[in-house]
Amino acid sequence: MRGVVAAGHPLTAEAGAQILRTGGNAVDAALAAMAASFVTEPQLTGLGAGGYMLVAEPGEAPALLDFFVAAPGDGADPSARAPLVPAEVFFEAAAQVFHVGAASCGVYGTPAGICEAHRRFATVPLADLVAPAAALARAGVELNAQQAYIFALLEPISASTPEARAKYWVGDRVAREGDVLADAELADTLERLGAEGAAPFYTGDIARAVCECVAEQGGTLTAADLAGYEAVPREPIRVGYRGFDVFTNPPPSAGGILIASVLAQLDREPAPPSQARLLAAMESAHRARTPDFTEGLSRPGFLEEFMASQLGSTTHISVLDADGRACAVTCTNGEGSGIFVPGTGVHLNNMMGEEDLSPLGFFTHPVGRRLPSMMSPTIVARDGAVHIAVGSAGSNRIRSAILQVILGVIDRGLDLVDAVEAPRVHWEDGVVYAEPGVDADALAGEGRKLAPFKDRNVFFGGAQAVRRDPATGELAGAGDPRRGGAVVMA
Numbered sequence: 001m002r003g004v005v006a007a008g009h010p011l012t013a014e015a016g017a018q019i020l021r022t023g024g025n026a027v028d029a030a031l032a033a034m035a036a037s038f039v040t041e042p043q044l045t046g047l048g049a050g051g052y053m054l055v056a057e058p059g060e061a062p063a064l065l066d067f068f069v070a071a072p073g074d075g076a077d078p079s080a081r082a083p084l085v086p087a088e089v090f091f092e093a094a095a096q097v098f099h100v101g102a103a104s105c106g107v108y109g110t111p112a113g114i115c116e117a118h119r120r121f122a123t124v125p126l127a128d129l130v131a132p133a134a135a136l137a138r139a140g141v142e143l144n145a146q147q148a149y150i151f152a153l154l155e156p157i158s159a160s161t162p163e164a165r166a167k168y169w170v171g172d173r174v175a176r177e178g179d180v181l182a183d184a185e186l187a188d189t190l191e192r193l194g195a196e197g198a199a200p201f202y203t204g205d206i207a208r209a210v211c212e213c214v215a216e217q218g219g220t221l222t223a224a225d226l227a228g229y230e231a232v233p234r235e236p237i238r239v240g241y242r243g244f245d246v247f248t249n250p251p252p253s254a255g256g257i258l259i260a261s262v263l264a265q266l267d268r269e270p271a272p273p274s275q276a277r278l279l280a281a282m283e284s285a286h287r288a289r290t291p292d293f294t295e296g297l298s299r300p301g302f303l304e305e306f307m308a309s310q311l312g313s314t315t316h317i318s319v320l321d322a323d324g325r326a327c328a329v330t331c332t333n334g335e336g337s338g339i340f341v342p343g344t345g346v347h348l349n350n351m352m353g354e355e356d357l358s359p360l361g362f363f364t365h366p367v368g369r370r371l372p373s374m375m376s377p378t379i380v381a382r383d384g385a386v387h388i389a390v391g392s393a394g395s396n397r398i399r400s401a402i403l404q405v406i407l408g409v410i411d412r413g414l415d416l417v418d419a420v421e422a423p424r425v426h427w428e429d430g431v432v433y434a435e436p437g438v439d440a441d442a443l444a445g446e447g448r449k450l451a452p453f454k455d456r457n458v459f460f461g462g463a464q465a466v467r468r469d470p471a472t473g474e475l476a477g478a479g480d481p482r483r484g485g486a487v488v489m490a
Contacts, residue, residue: 003321020490035133051331067113082218099353102219127194140182146484186345255374272411314393328377394461401461
């Protein structure tokens with residue numbers, strides 16, 4: 001066995017597994033899967049998106065690569081900025097307003113992230129890694145049930161511009177299950193990435209096309225923003241939990257530090273934590289996300305200060321290879337801005353219109369600052385050997401999903417599939433959102449305000465996880481059915 005890939009679509013996972021079979025390592029596989037996800041999950045990720053990658057190599061400390069979206073506006077006139085366009089999305093028992101349009105577009109990072117990860121960790125030529133994705137884009141991908149649900153959910157966004165309708169609609173309706181969507185322009189652009197690297201996207205003709213397109217429609221993404229962007233290596237957060245080392249995304253991202261704070265709280269108490277105790281810890285972490293917290297994320301030393309005080313959207317790919325290397329990479333386009341760059345197939349992100357990323361208000365982030373994402377690729381290790389690699393999609397529900405998978409395996413002794421598929425809860429703004437199978441009566445008896453769902457739902461994230469059995473070395477994976485997750489062994 002060469003390894004295992006867990007991802008949000010069967011074709012995404014297969015693209016990664018194909019690279020493992022031909023001798024590539026976990027990062028090679030993750031990059032191939034990442035490029036494929038731009039085609040198979042086009043409203044969740046893409047070349048106009050951002051993300052994070054966490055890599056653990058045998059005998060070395062894990063490394064985090066930050067290529068998330070940054071606030072734009074270097075040299076732009078903010079008074080000329082067009083208004084954000086609201087789009088309300090209805091989940092089963094919850095509604096969320098997203099904001100799109102040209103003003104929502106931040107400085108994308110995925111081309112830079114792919115190329116920097118390839119330079120640092122990969123062994124297979126980049127052109128070979130993006131070739132499966134380009135082939136999928138040129139031939140077309142049949143929309144499966146889970147992606148069709150995403151398309152229906154995000155219809156208000158794909159209806160917001162003629163360009164988005166041209167990509168995501170069939171005739172007078174949004175694409176449905178069974179429809180085949182191809183994008184020759186995206187295929188060409190992926191092949192250019194493989195042949196020329198990231199330069200065209202930041203200082204070349206694609207960058208110029210991006211800036212012209214955004215400026216014409218009232219956005220503030222400029223040539224200076226793109227030329228100054230780079231993927232940034234960071235030291236992951238490390239927190240102990242039940243004898244394991246948990247490595248996750250550090251500041252200026254927000255999600256990893258909140259996950260670490262919950263684990264640190266629960267580690268002082270007997271295992272497994274009760275549902276009431278887990279919710280209390282989730283609530284404590286959520287309430288800690290104050291204006292001072294948000295402002296402090298970019299300050300040196302903030303991680304140590306915050307953890308000391310606590311102790312007193314999106315798609316994810318996880319890969320393990322046979323040599324003990326692990327890679328967890330989470331990317332998001334938000335929900336997409338509806339802005340497509342002519343001739344490229346690039347759908348720009350709507351990160352500046354995400355309320356979850358702007359708790360102090362829209363357009364309050366200084367130009368160039370990375371937005372405080374909840375995305376948290378995470379690795380659980382013991383004695384230097386990777387035990388679990390996991391991450392999730394799902395906006396503010398990301399940290400809840402990752403926590404519950406980790407607790408399911410470590411504290412409850414569940415196998416990986418059961419831990420990923422177990423019913424989830426999420427606390428936010430005084431409300432407990434709960435999937436079926438959660439003891440709602442007990443929560444109501446504690447005085448909790450409930451928003452029960454009738455079925456498992458994409459609202460609760462999409463956790464894709466892989467695991468190496470510490471006793472036998474056997475590899476396993478779990479794809480989240482909430483997001484059409486799939487596992488492919490190589």
